[in-house]
Amino acid sequence: MVVLFAGCRQDDYVETIGVCPLVISTDPTNTANSVPYNKVITATFNEKMDGATITKSSFLLQLGTTLIDGDVSYSDSTAKFTPKAILEPFTTYKGTIKNTVKDQAGNVLQKDYVWTFTTMPQITLVASPIIGGIVVGGGAYAIGATVTVTATPLPGYAFVNWTENGTVVSLVSSPLRVNSSETANKTVEVSTSSSYQFAMTAANRTITANFMLVVPGNFAINLSSNPAAGGTTSGAGSFVENSTRIVSATANTGYTFVSWTDGGLVVSNSNTYTLTLTANKSLVANFQINTYSLTVSGVNGTVAKTPNQSVYDYGTIVQLTPTPTVGYSFTSWTGDASGTSNPLSVTMNANKIIAANFTLNTYTLNVTATNGTVVPVPSQATYNHGSTVQLTATANSGYTFTSWSGDATGSTNPLTVSMISNKNITANFTANATYSLNVTSVNGIVTKNPDLTTYASGASVLLTATANSGYTFTGWSGDATGSVSPVTVVMNANKNVTANFIVTPAQGPGAINLGGAAIYTVLSKTGISTTVGSAITGNIGVSPNAATGITGFGLIMDASGVFSKSSPSSLVSGNVYAADYAVPTPANISTAVSDMETAFTTANGLTTTVITELGAGDITGMTLAPGLYKWGTGLLISGGGVTLTGGANDTWVFQIGQGMTVANGAIIHLAGGAQAKNIFWITASNAVIGSTVNFSGNILSQTLISLNTGAVVTGRLLGQTAVTLNAATVIFPQ
Numbered sequence: 001m002v003v004l005f006a007g008c009r010q011d012d013y014v015e016t017i018g019v020c021p022l023v024i025s026t027d028p029t030n031t032a033n034s035v036p037y038n039k040v041i042t043a044t045f046n047e048k049m050d051g052a053t054i055t056k057s058s059f060l061l062q063l064g065t066t067l068i069d070g071d072v073s074y075s076d077s078t079a080k081f082t083p084k085a086i087l088e089p090f091t092t093y094k095g096t097i098k099n100t101v102k103d104q105a106g107n108v109l110q111k112d113y114v115w116t117f118t119t120m121p122q123i124t125l126v127a128s129p130i131i132g133g134i135v136v137g138g139g140a141y142a143i144g145a146t147v148t149v150t151a152t153p154l155p156g157y158a159f160v161n162w163t164e165n166g167t168v169v170s171l172v173s174s175p176l177r178v179n180s181s182e183t184a185n186k187t188v189e190v191s192t193s194s195s196y197q198f199a200m201t202a203a204n205r206t207i208t209a210n211f212m213l214v215v216p217g218n219f220a221i222n223l224s225s226n227p228a229a230g231g232t233t234s235g236a237g238s239f240v241e242n243s244t245r246i247v248s249a250t251a252n253t254g255y256t257f258v259s260w261t262d263g264g265l266v267v268s269n270s271n272t273y274t275l276t277l278t279a280n281k282s283l284v285a286n287f288q289i290n291t292y293s294l295t296v297s298g299v300n301g302t303v304a305k306t307p308n309q310s311v312y313d314y315g316t317i318v319q320l321t322p323t324p325t326v327g328y329s330f331t332s333w334t335g336d337a338s339g340t341s342n343p344l345s346v347t348m349n350a351n352k353i354i355a356a357n358f359t360l361n362t363y364t365l366n367v368t369a370t371n372g373t374v375v376p377v378p379s380q381a382t383y384n385h386g387s388t389v390q391l392t393a394t395a396n397s398g399y400t401f402t403s404w405s406g407d408a409t410g411s412t413n414p415l416t417v418s419m420i421s422n423k424n425i426t427a428n429f430t431a432n433a434t435y436s437l438n439v440t441s442v443n444g445i446v447t448k449n450p451d452l453t454t455y456a457s458g459a460s461v462l463l464t465a466t467a468n469s470g471y472t473f474t475g476w477s478g479d480a481t482g483s484v485s486p487v488t489v490v491m492n493a494n495k496n497v498t499a500n501f502i503v504t505p506a507q508g509p510g511a512i513n514l515g516g517a518a519i520y521t522v523l524s525k526t527g528i529s530t531t532v533g534s535a536i537t538g539n540i541g542v543s544p545n546a547a548t549g550i551t552g553f554g555l556i557m558d559a560s561g562v563f564s565k566s567s568p569s570s571l572v573s574g575n576v577y578a579a580d581y582a583v584p585t586p587a588n589i590s591t592a593v594s595d596m597e598t599a600f601t602t603a604n605g606l607t608t609t610v611i612t613e614l615g616a617g618d619i620t621g622m623t624l625a626p627g628l629y630k631w632g633t634g635l636l637i638s639g640g641g642v643t644l645t646g647g648a649n650d651t652w653v654f655q656i657g658q659g660m661t662v663a664n665g666a667i668i669h670l671a672g673g674a675q676a677k678n679i680f681w682i683t684a685s686n687a688v689i690g691s692t693v694n695f696s697g698n699i700l701s702q703t704l705i706s707l708n709t710g711a712v713v714t715g716r717l718l719g720q721t722a723v724t725l726n727a728a729t730v731i732f733p734q
Contacts, residue, residue, distance in 0.1 A: 021103040022046045023113040026095065030115035033202070034142035037086040037119055041070075043097050044078045050102045054079045058098040063091060089122035089140060090204045124206040125149055132157040132211025141200040148197045148228045151209035158220030158238045158280075160210040162191040192236060193285075195228030214238045214280070222282045223247060230255040230287025239277050248272045249285035254314030254349065258286040290314040292348045298356035300328045312348040320344045322356040327385030327420070331359045361385040363422045368406075371399040371429040371456075383419040391415045391425065397458030398491070399429040432457035435491045439463065440478075443471040443501040455491040462486045465499040469673030470648035472504045508626030508651035512603045512680050514698075515595025516588065517718055521574070521732045523596055524705075524723045527551065530571065533727030539574035543589040547578035549722075574732075596718045600700045603682045604655055620666075626650035626674075634658035634685070637666050644679060644696070645671035651678045652697070659685035660699075664708070668696040676714040677733035689713060689728075698733070 027042045028035045041061060051074040059081050061068040070083040079097070087093065097113040125138035137149030153159045165188050190196065190207065214220045219241055223233040235247030249271045251257045260268040261284045267273065275281065291311040296303040301324040312318060321343040322330040332340050336352040346352065362382040367374045372395040383389060392414040393401040403411045407423040417423065434454040439446045444467040455461060464486040465473045475483035479495035489495060517523050521538030527549030528540055534552075542549045547564070553576065554567035561582030563575035577589050610628045617631050620638040626646040635656045644652055652674075654660075660683045662668075670676070679697030681687065687701045692710040698718065699705055705719040707728035714731045717723050 019047060019107075021049060021101070021107055021109050023097055023109070026115050028117035030117070032117040034121075035087075035117050035119045037089065037140060038083075039087065039119075041081040041083075041095055042078050043095070043113070045103075046077075047103050048077050049074065049079070050104055050106075051075075053101045058100050060096040060098070062094045062096070063088065068093070087119045089119055090202070092116055092118045121200060121202060122204045123147055123149065123200070124204070126206060126208040127151070128208050128210050129213075132213070133159060133209060135209045143200055143202050145200045146197060146229075147200050148195060149207060149209075150196075150224075150228070151194045151211070153194075153211050153220065153222055156214050157211040158214055159194045159222050159236055160192075160212050161189050161236075162196050163208045163210055164188050164190050164205060191232060192223070193228065193231075193233045194222060194224040194236075195226070197228040212238045217241055219277045220280045221245060221247065221277065222280075224282070224284050225249070226284050226286050227289075230289070231257060231285060233283075233285045241277060243277050244274060245277055246272055246274050247283060247285075249287075251287055254290050255287040256290055258288045260284070261286060292351045294318055294346065294348065294351075295353045296320060296356065297354075298322060298358060300325045300360070301330060301356060301358040303354075303356045314349060316348045318346045318348060320346060320354065320356070322358070324358045327361050328358040329361055330356060332357045363419045365389060365417065365419065365422075366424045367391060367427065368425070369393065369427040369429070371396045371431070372401060372427060374425075374427045385420060387419045389417045389419060391417060391427070393427040393429075395429045397460070398432050398456030399458075400432060401427060402430045403428045435494045437461055437489065437491060437494075438496045439499065440496070441465065441499040441501070443468050443503075444473060444499060446497075446499045457492060459491045461489045461491060463489060463497060463499075465501075467501050467504075470504055471501040474500045474502050476500070504647045504649065506626075506649035506651065507646055508678070509606050509608060509628040509653045511651050511678055512599050512653065512698075512700075514599045514716075514718070516592035517596040517599060517716075520592060520716065520718070521730050522717045522723050523592060524549070524717075524719045524721070525593055526722045528553075528723045528725075530725040531727050534725040534729065535570060535573075536725075536730045537573045538730075538732030539577065540572055541577035541589045541592065543577075543579040543586070543593045545578070546580035547576075550576060550578060596700065597720065599718075600682060600702065600720070603653055603680055603700060604684075606653055606655070610655075623671075624652065626652055628653050628655070630655040630657075632657040635660045635683075636663070637661070637668070638663045639665045641667040641669060643669040643671055644674050646674045648673040648675055649678070650674060651680075653680045654682060656681065656683045656685075659683055659703075660687045660701075662689045662693050662695060664690035665692050666690065667694040670696055675733070679715065687719075 023043050024046045025044045054072060054074040056072050059072045059079050061070060061081050068083055070081050073080045094114060094116050097109065099109045099112050101109050120140040120142055122140050123138045125135040127133050127135050133151055133153040135149065135151050137147060141147050151159050218238045220238050221236050223236040225231055225233055229252060231249055231251040233247065233249050235245060239245055249257050257271040259266045260273045262281060291313055293311055296305060301322055304321045306319045324330050330342055333344060333354060334357060335354045337344060337346060337354045362384055364382055365376060367376060372393055375392045377390045395401045401413055404415055404425055405428055406425045408415060408417060408425045434456055436454055444465055447464045449462040467473045473485055476487055477498045477500060480487050480489055480497040489497065519539055520541050521536050522528055522540040524542050526545050527542055530552040547555065553571050555564040555576055556567050557564045562585050563577050563581060566572040566576060577585050579586050579589060606628055610630050612630045614629055615622060617633045618636045619642050621640040623643040623645055660681060676696040681697050681699045683701045686704045687699045689695055689707045689711045691708040695713045696715060698716040701719045703721045705717045705723045707713060707725045709727045711728040715733050717730060
C-alpha cells in the first residue's frame with residue numbers, strides 16, 4: 001500500500017505506510033553545556049527504527065570537521081554513540097543523525113537532524129616550581145559549581161600565591177616576600193591563601209600555585225583559610241630569621257574572622273597578627289560563617305519554612321510557602337520581602353522578619369430567573385466567605401416556581417445559600433395551563449403583544465386596534481369591552497375578541513360633481529399641446545375647437561372616426577376626442593365641457609364654513625385640514641410645498657380669485673389617507689405648475705393651465721382655454 005502523506009513534508013515525498021520518523025529528543029540536549037567528558041550520546045525517535053540503518057555512517061559526532069571515533073548501537077527507539085576516547089574539556093561538539101536512517105516500514109528521516117553541545121570546562125593546577133609543593137582540586141566542573149583548590153608546600157618551600165593567565169614563573173629566594181609588580185606583566189594574582197575557593201566560569205582555567213624556596217637563614221610563613229571560602233590572607237613567604245612579620249586576614253562577605261591558629265593553638269584573635277620569625281610557620285586564619293534568624297508570621301494563614309531552622313548560614317536559600325486559612329487567600333509579602341511570589345525564595349544575608357498577608361475571600365452571587373423574580377437578602381455586589389444569603393423566588397402570573405439549578409438544588413423557597421465560592425443559581429418556573437386568543441377585525445387591524453399561539457394562564461396581552469383609511473375604531477366586543485385602544489386582556493381562559501370599526505364621516509365641503517368631464521384627464525375648450533417626454537394616463541379632449549387644437553401628440557384616427565390615439569401611444573394611455581370627430585363624439589364632448597363649466601361655477605359659489613385669505617395668498621409650509629378655502633387674489637405655493645391631511649373621504653375646495661402659481665420643486669403632500677380625487681383647485685385665471693412639481697388634485701381653470709418640465713400632476717386638468725404640457729406627467733386620480 002503506497003499513499004501520499006502530505007504531513008511528512010511539503011513536496012512529493014511518498015510514504016510507504018505509517019508515520020514519518022522524527023528525532024524527538026537527544027541527550028545531551030541541543031546547546032547543552034557542562035556535559036561530562038565520558039558522556040554517551042543518545043538520540044531517541046518517535047517510533048521504532050530499522051537498527052541496520054543506524055551505523056557509524058548515519059550517527060556522527062564531530063569536532064569541527066573532524067569525525068570522533070566511537071561505537072554506535074540501537075535499542076528500543078534509542079540510538080547510542082559511545083566515544084572511544086574521552087571528550088575534550090570545554091569544547092563544542094556537533095551530533096548528526098543522517099537522513100539515511102529508516103523506520104521499520106521503510107520511511108526515511110526527512111532531513112539530517114543536527115544538534116550541538118559543549119563539554120564541562122576544566123581546572124588545570126600547576127605547582128611552580130613543581131618540587132615546591134602539592135596542589136589538589138583540579139578537574140572538570142559544571143559552570144557555576146564551587147571549586148576549592150589547595151596548595152601545600154613541601155619541606156624547604158613556602159606558598160606565595162595563586163596566579164592565572166600568565167607564564168609560570170619560578171620565584172627565587174628573597175629575604176622579603178616577592179613583590180607582585182615583579183611578575184605583573186606575566187601573571188595575575190588571584191589569591192594569597194593556600195586554600196582558594198571560586199565559582200567555575202565558562203572557560204578552561206589554568207591556575208598556578210607559586211612556591212618560594214626557603215634559603216638557609218630564612219624561615220617560611222605559610223598561610224591558609226579555614227574554611228577556604230571564609231576569607232583571604234596576606235603575608236606569606238620566605239623571610240629572614242628573627243625578622244618581624246605581619247600577617248593579615250580579610251573575611252569574605254557573609255563570614256567573620258575568628259582567630260589565627262598555629263598547630264591548632266590560637267595565637268591571635270586579631271585579623272592582623274605580628275610575629276617574630278624564629279621557625280617555619282603554618283598559620284591558619286579561621287573564619288566563621290555568619291548566621292541569621294528568619295522570623296515569619298501570617299494572620300489568617302500559616303507559613304512553612306524549608307529548611308525549617310532556628311538560624312541559617314549566610315547564603316542559605318529558604319523557601320517560604322504560605323497556606324491560607326479556609327476562606328482566605330494569600331495576597332502579598334511585607335517586611336523584608338515584597339511581591340506575591342508563592343512560594344518565595346529568601347536568600348539569608350541578614351536577620352529577616354517577613355509577614356505573609358492573607359485577605360478574606362469575597363464571592364459573587366449571580367441569580368437568573370425567567371418568568372419570575374428572585375430577591376436576595378442581603379442584596380450585595382459581593383459576599384464575604386461564610387456569609388449566608390436568603391433567596392426568595394416569586395413566579396410571574398401564569399407560572400409556578402418549581403426548583404433551583406446551577407449551584408443550588410431542590411425546591412426549598414426561600415433558599416439559604418452559604419457563600420463559600422462564586423455561585424450561579426437559576427430559579428426555574430413552569431407555565432401553568434395555556435389559552436388561545438382569537439381576534440377578529442374588519443376594516444382595520446389588531447396587533448397582539450406578545451403575539452403568541454397560546455398564552456400561559458394569567459399572562460397579559462396588549463391589543464392595539466388600527467383603523468383602515470376612511471374608518472374609525474369604535475370599541476371592543478366579545479371577551480373585551482370599552483372603546484380604549486390599546487386594551488389589556490388577561491388570559492385566564494380561551495378568549496375571542498372583536499375590534500369594531502365604522503366608516504369615518506367625510507370632512508370638508510364635499511366632492512364637486514364633474515358630470516361628463518369626470519372621464520377626462522385633460523379637457524380644454526381651445527387646445528392641448530405637449531412636447532416630447534410627456535405622459536398622460538386616461539382620456540383627453542377639446543371642444544368646441546377641432547382636433548387641430550391638439551398638437552404634439554401625433555394623432556392617429558381610429559377606423560370608427562369617433563376617437564384617435566397618440567403616437568407614440570405612451571403619450572396618452574386612453575383616447576383622444578375632438579369636436580370634429582364622428583358622432584356621437586361632438587355631442588358627448590360638448591356636454592363634458594358644459595359640465596366642466598357648471599362644476600367651476602358650482603365650486604366657486606360654495607360659501608359654507610369658508611376660510612378666507614389664509615396666509616394672504618401664500619400657503620407654503622402649511623398643513624391644511626379638509627375644508628373650503630377662499631382668496632380674492634392669486635395663490636402661491638413655493639418650494640416648501642403644502643400638506644393636506646385628512647381621511648380618504650375628506651374633501652378640499654380652494655377658491656382662487658386670480659391665478660395659481662406652484663413654484664419649481666414644490667410638493668403637495670397628502671397625509672392621513674387624503675386622496676387627490678377629492679381635492680379641487682378653482683382658479684379664475686392661469687394655473688402655472690413649475691418644473692419638477694409633484695402636484696395633487698383637480699384643477700378647474702377659467703383660463704390657461706400650464707405644466708413645466710418634469711412636473712407630475714395626480715388629478716385632472718380642466719381648462720376653459722388652453723392646456724400646455726412641457727415634458728410633464730398627468731395621472732388620472734383613482
